[in-house]
Amino acid sequence: DGGITQSPKYLFRKEGQNVTLSCEQNLNHDAMYWYRQDPGQGLRLIYYSQIVNDFQKGDIAEGYSVSREKKESFPLTVTSAQKNPTAFYLCASSIDLGGAGQPQHFGDGTRLSIL
Amino acid sequence: AQTVTQSQPEMSVQEAETVTLSCTYDTSENNYYLFWYKQPPSRQMILVIRQEAYKQQNATENRFSVNFQKAAKSFSLKISDSQLGDTAMYFCAFMKDNAGNMLTFGGGTRLMVKP
Numbered sequence: 001d002g003g004i005t006q007s008p009k010y011l012f013r014k015e016g017q018n019v020t021l022s023c024e025q026n027l028n029h030d031a032m033y034w035y036r037q038d039p040g041q042g043l044r045l046i047y048y049s050q051i052v053n054d055f056q057k058g059d060i061a062e063g064y065s066v067s068r069e070k071k072e073s074f075p076l077t078v079t080s081a082q083k084n085p086t087a088f089y090l091c092a093s094s095i096d097l098g099g100a101g102q103p104q105h106f107g108d109g110t111r112l113s114i115l
Numbered sequence: 116a117q118t119v120t121q122s123q124p125e126m127s128v129q130e131a132e133t134v135t136l137s138c139t140y141d142t143s144e145n146n147y148y149l150f151w152y153k154q155p156p157s158r159q160m161i162l163v164i165r166q167e168a169y170k171q172q173n174a175t176e177n178r179f180s181v182n183f184q185k186a187a188k189s190f191s192l193k194i195s196d197s198q199l200g201d202t203a204m205y206f207c208a209f210m211k212d213n214a215g216n217m218l219t220f221g222g223g224t225r226l227m228v229k230p
Contacts, residue, residue, distance in 0.1 A: 031216055033217075040223075040225075041222060041223070042206055042220040042221055042222045042223050043160075043206070044220075045217070045218075048217065050215050092160070096215065101148035101165070101167060101210055101212065101216070103150060103162050103216075104216060105162070106159065106160035108158070108159050109158050109159070
């Protein structure tokens with residue numbers, strides 16, 4: 001079945017450590033996105049990518065980095081510079097049809113906690 | 116910049132009853148798209164309904180329908196014949212036209228369906 005796979009489901013980070021969250025999609029979607037969700041709040045955009053080897057910062061990019069070497073994959077690294085990384089992270093993708101308002105489809109998320 | 120406001124942090128409804136969730140947004144755009152997403156306790160984000168701003172007709176999907184008032188910048192979601200499985204966080208989201216399918220989310224409304 002086509003979909004978006006995020007791994008791991010739960011992740012723990014030690015102080016000063018970088019961790020990488022995986023996001024893979026087999027929907028042949030062009031665009032991919034990373035969001036952060038804090039308890040009881042909405043989603044905030046971290047980074048997005050509309051094409052391979054290109055990505056842009058979202059509203060809260062500080063302390064995070066991404067890469068887009070393959071169309072199917074958009075990993076997110078939470079660096080030690082992100083002082084409050086505990087949150088739920090959601091990856092999404094959408095097909096890019098030139099402004100046709102295509103919805104984003106989401107993975108199941110990764111919950112990141114500090115040890 | 117666009118903003119999306121959901122003024123009801125929490126709501127409850129009896130099973131089989133009808134409930135309406137409110138959403139307002141602020142934009143200077145004339146053409147755009149609006150979405151409702153559902154996030155059940157599993158935390159997966161599920162698309163509920165999509166509305167195109169240039170269409171006067173309100174979108175419907177089975178028991179879910181919207182009341183789109185473009186002049187008032189209002190986009191409410193009506194759930195008819197509420198079911199226990201409708202218990203979830205509901206997020207309203209705004210998408211500009213020709214903007215890479217980027218979404219701006221509201222803060223969410225937590226809906227509890229009571230037996």
